[in-house]
Amino acid sequence: MKISMGARTLLFPAPVLMVGTYGHDGKPNLMNAAWGGICCSQPPCVAVSLRKATYSWAGIVERKAFTVGIACETRIAEADFVGIASGRDVDKFTSTGLTPVRSDLVDAPYAAEFPVVLECRLLQTIEIGLHTQFIGEIVDVKAETGVLGEDGHPDIMKIKPLIYDTSHRGYHGVGPLLGQAFSVGKTKG
Amino acid sequence: MKISMGARTLLFPAPVLMVGTYGHDGKPNLMNAAWGGICCSQPPCVAVSLRKATYSWAGIVERKAFTVGIACETRIAEADFVGIASGRDVDKFTSTGLTPVRSDLVDAPYAAEFPVVLECRLLQTIEIGLHTQFIGEIVDVKAETGVLGEDGHPDIMKIKPLIYDTSHRGYHGVGPLLGQAFSVGKTKG
Numbered sequence: 001m002k003i004s005m006g007a008r009t010l011l012f013p014a015p016v017l018m019v020g021t022y023g024h025d026g027k028p029n030l031m032n033a034a035w036g037g038i039c040c041s042q043p044p045c046v047a048v049s050l051r052k053a054t055y056s057w058a059g060i061v062e063r064k065a066f067t068v069g070i071a072c073e074t075r076i077a078e079a080d081f082v083g084i085a086s087g088r089d090v091d092k093f094t095s096t097g098l099t100p101v102r103s104d105l106v107d108a109p110y111a112a113e114f115p116v117v118l119e120c121r122l123l124q125t126i127e128i129g130l131h132t133q134f135i136g137e138i139v140d141v142k143a144e145t146g147v148l149g150e151d152g153h154p155d156i157m158k159i160k161p162l163i164y165d166t167s168h169r170g171y172h173g174v175g176p177l178l179g180q181a182f183s184v185g186k187t188k189g
Numbered sequence: 190m191k192i193s194m195g196a197r198t199l200l201f202p203a204p205v206l207m208v209g210t211y212g213h214d215g216k217p218n219l220m221n222a223a224w225g226g227i228c229c230s231q232p233p234c235v236a237v238s239l240r241k242a243t244y245s246w247a248g249i250v251e252r253k254a255f256t257v258g259i260a261c262e263t264r265i266a267e268a269d270f271v272g273i274a275s276g277r278d279v280d281k282f283t284s285t286g287l288t289p290v291r292s293d294l295v296d297a298p299y300a301a302e303f304p305v306v307l308e309c310r311l312l313q314t315i316e317i318g319l320h321t322q323f324i325g326e327i328v329d330v331k332a333e334t335g336v337l338g339e340d341g342h343p344d345i346m347k348i349k350p351l352i353y354d355t356s357h358r359g360y361h362g363v364g365p366l367l368g369q370a371f372s373v374g375k376t377k378g
Contacts, residue, residue, distance in 0.1 A: 002306070005329070010307070011307070013350055035230070037224060041240075045198075047228065049228045073367060084375065096377050118199070126315060128229040129234070130231040131230060135315070141197050165345040165366075171366070171369070173363075176362060179266075182272065182358065185271070
């Protein structure tokens with residue numbers, strides 16, 4: 001039996017996205033966004049939603065660019081910290097010891113320590129309510145050679161991305177492979 | 190060292206969303222969408238991206254409503270099947286044995302067997318490229334009593350949501366709790 005939970009932002013899983021931007025003063029900044037996901041295959045696009053009150057919001061509007069790093073298990077404290085502090089008050093790269101890298105493709109920085117990063121140019125800005133959704137065209141994905149599988153593609157079990165639990169605000173790891181998409185369902189046909 | 194993977198839709202994790210709609214003939218339908226996520230807190234909104242060629246696309250446009258069920262480990266074959274077949278060719282509820290339930294709040298159905306469902310009314314339609322993004326206002330979330338924790342909120346370890354690996358197209362489970370958000374990062378402050 002199902003019961004009503006009310007109108008709430010419950011979705012399982014949510015990602016833990018490290019959104020990289022330059023502030024108007026040129027300071028590299030990083031924030032933690034769970035509201036986001038891939039939103040188009042051609043052109044390849046990712047959406048992230050930010051409150052207008054954040055330091056990062058103006059950075060995306062001004063530079064028309066952002067990066068999306070994939071938060072991982074070994075950097076859970078850093079990933080959480082950039083979601084607590086504001087770039088207005090602190091230099092988050094200095095506080096965390098993360099290394100800012102200037103993207104060579106878009107006007108935004110990323111942290112070297114996260115294993116996968118998407119470099120995005122701003123394509124659309126959608127006002128929804130408390131959050132503004134920024135749709136970024138993914139111009140390149142860069143991945144650490146150490147997280148690639150034998151076939152040369154990123155291996156999720158080596159990346160060890162964090163998963164955000166929207167119900168109890170916890171960070172989880174990824175569990176084992178259960179089956180292949182476009183395959184395990186064929187038994188139902 | 191990071192190397193270029195090209196402009197690709199790689200994001201970790203992606204969700205496995207069961208999008209429920211009525212076809213123009215009134216037939217309940219379900220599809221599998223990995224391109225989506227929460228996109229606003231107030232009003233609570235979820236975004237799902239569909240190709241215009243899908244049967245579900247017209248259903249959302251016509252009824253201005255959809256549901257989002259959370260695919261779970263015990264229903265991996267059903268979840269995958271609705272991503273392989275088209276509602277144009279088959280009745281996916283009949284094929285899978287899933288039970289269609291008419292939402293009492295929006296003009297869309299959902300499958301009783303998935304543990305959590307979001308009932309959404311269409312708020313915005315964003316044309317991006319190959320995919321159209323539908324932003325739905327979450328008017329209610331319904332959850333099985335069996336997946337609630339002792340505090341009455343949904344428990345991700347009881348839901349056992351599927352995670353989609355965008356790199357190798359695999360379905361994974363959720364791993365153990367690693368830390369609490371807005372907490373584990375305080376050591377970096």
